[in-house]
Every structure is written in C-alpha cells, then in structure tokens.
Amino acid sequence: MKQLADKPFVLLGVNSDEDREALKQTMVDEQITWRSWWDEGNVEGPIHTTWQIQERPAIHILDANGVIRYKNLPPEEVDAAIGRLLAELEKR
Amino acid sequence: MRVVFLFLVTLAATYPAHAEDSPSPASKQFKVLVDQYEQEGGATVFAKRFLALAEEHPKDPAAADALLWIVENVRGRSETTKALELLTANHVDSEKLGSACGDIARSRSLAAEKLLRALLDKGPHDDVKAQACYYLALLLDSEAIVVDQLRAAPDLAPRVVQYYGKDYGKHLASLKPDELAKLREQAYETMLKSFPDVTAQDTTLGKVAERALFAIRHLSVGRVAPEIEGEDVFGKPMKLSDYRGKVVMLCFWGHW
Structure with a gap:
C-alpha cells in the first residue's frame, strides 16, 4: 500500500x-489510517444491506x-487490479 | 438372518408392481435399471443405458424419468446434453420437470438454458414455470459470476473450459457482460411480474426478484456504485462520491 501513497x-x-x-x-493501536464507515455495529446495517454483502x-x-x-476480488488479485485502473487513469 | 434378508428383497421387488395399475414396459425397464444401478453403481455407464431406454420410447413418461435420472446423476457430459435436448423436444409438458429445475440449472450444459426457457415459455403448469423462471435466473447469475472472474483474471479461461466442458465453457468465455446483464434483468422482471407470490424458502419470488434487480442495475461491474453517506468510526461525516477522481478500494470488514 505504501507505494500507492502518491497515487490517486x-x-x-x-x-x-x-x-x-x-x-x-x-484503529489507534494498530495505526489503521484509512477511514471506515460505521455501519451501526451490524452486518445487517444499512450499508451492508444496500450492498447485499454476503x-x-x-x-x-x-x-x-x-x-x-x-467485485468480490480475491486478495491476491487486488494489486494487479488497482495497477490496471491507475494505468488507465494516467493514460487519459 | 438370510431369511429376513430375502424377504425384504422380495418385498422391494414386488412393491412397485402393486403400487401402479399397469406400468408400461418402458417404466418396468426404468425400474430394473434403477435397481441395477443401486447395486452396481457407475453413473456414467448407466447414463448411456438410461439414454438408450429414453431413445427407444421417446414419448413414454418413463423416458422423462430416465432422462431426469441422467440430469440428476451426471453433469457436464455428452449424455447430460442429450438428455436435456430430449426433455426439451418431448417432455416440456411433464409436471415432473418442476422439481428437477435445480438439477437442470446445475447440469453444466449449454442445453440447460434452452430447456428452462422452453419450460417457462411453453410449459402448461404454472408451478413448473415458476421453478423454471427461478432457476433460469440463478443459472444466469452463476454465469455472471464466471464472467466477472474471467474479466478479473483472463488466464482462468482454460480452467473454465476444462470444468464446464468444451461447448459450454467456450460459450461462457464468449459471453458479453452487458448482454448477460440484460438476460438476467429479463428473467427477474418475468419473475416479478408473473410469479411474485410464489414462496421460496422463507421469502417470495417477488422479493427475490426485487433484490436481484437492484443488484443487477446498481451493484454490477460496469455500474456506478450506489452512494454511501454516513459517518466514519470516529463520527466524522463521510461520503463515497467525495472520492471521485481516485481509484477506490472498498473493503467490507470487521472482527467476526
């Protein structure tokens, strides 16, 4: 993630x-700096429900x-997918 | 012990004859095959025998039983496809096909979609049509998952062809996401319009369809993500559309 710090x-x-x-x-202890929505403490919270998270x-x-x-990307494919979208963005 | 055992075998062998008035020769042959299979096993070998039976008596109700036996017991083989084709040609009227729609959808054959559509469009029984509609939609959903996976990792294509067979695998690899989304939308629209009150597990097909239509229209690859507006863990306002211009990795997480 660090090498993405200066990317969009x-x-x-x-x-x-x-x-x-x-x-x-x-989040403080583990220095999690990325933001998260609070979904009312529940896997059936409004955001999970709208997004039909199973x-x-x-x-x-x-x-x-x-x-x-x-959608539902396996963790090992995340880097490549982000790389493709960033490359697409740079081309424009 | 041996006496009891023989008695049970006799009972099993005679029971079906009493249960039905005058079984057709084809239905007798069907029962013999089922008994043989239970003793010998080997579904792929027996698929050929059930198919031969159905081809010998194409219009007999027992042919439908034989073909459904194949669909329930062997997936993704040439006999599976042949069985689905013969069911489509000769047995769309059969009420027995309703409870088989799930197996038809899971049969890994290019002929499955055609049979479900034939049941939905031409079948005379409303409950069979509802089942066909539901499983047609689920089949198209499962195809969409494969298409999404292929889009994320195109090098999976040979494995898709291996698992789904040459004809169906190639079909899956050639599907256009937008066209598939349209077919799914149509299937769920039909479900919503024609079978909204049919119950499925603890819900209705109407509710299933509404949920699926939202997912197809707003949660699919290629669609603009629904807005997320709320507050972050620390209570500060947070809105998804504020991040336009950036690639966003959205992760649903928690301790569980």
Missing part, C-alpha cells in the same frame, strides 16, 4: 463491528468515475 488511490472500509469504542482503540471481507474496486470495476 484511496482505501475505504465499511465496518460492521458491534463495539465501536473497542474498534476505535484498535461474505466478508468483501473487496470491491471502483474506478475514478465511481464505476464498479471489480
């Missing part, structure tokens, strides 16, 4: 933990126009 890229989370205070502490972790990748380009 952002990692955003949607978190479903029940215990918000514990989660805050974990399995977690679920990774989706959107391009710079907000278009969904990859």
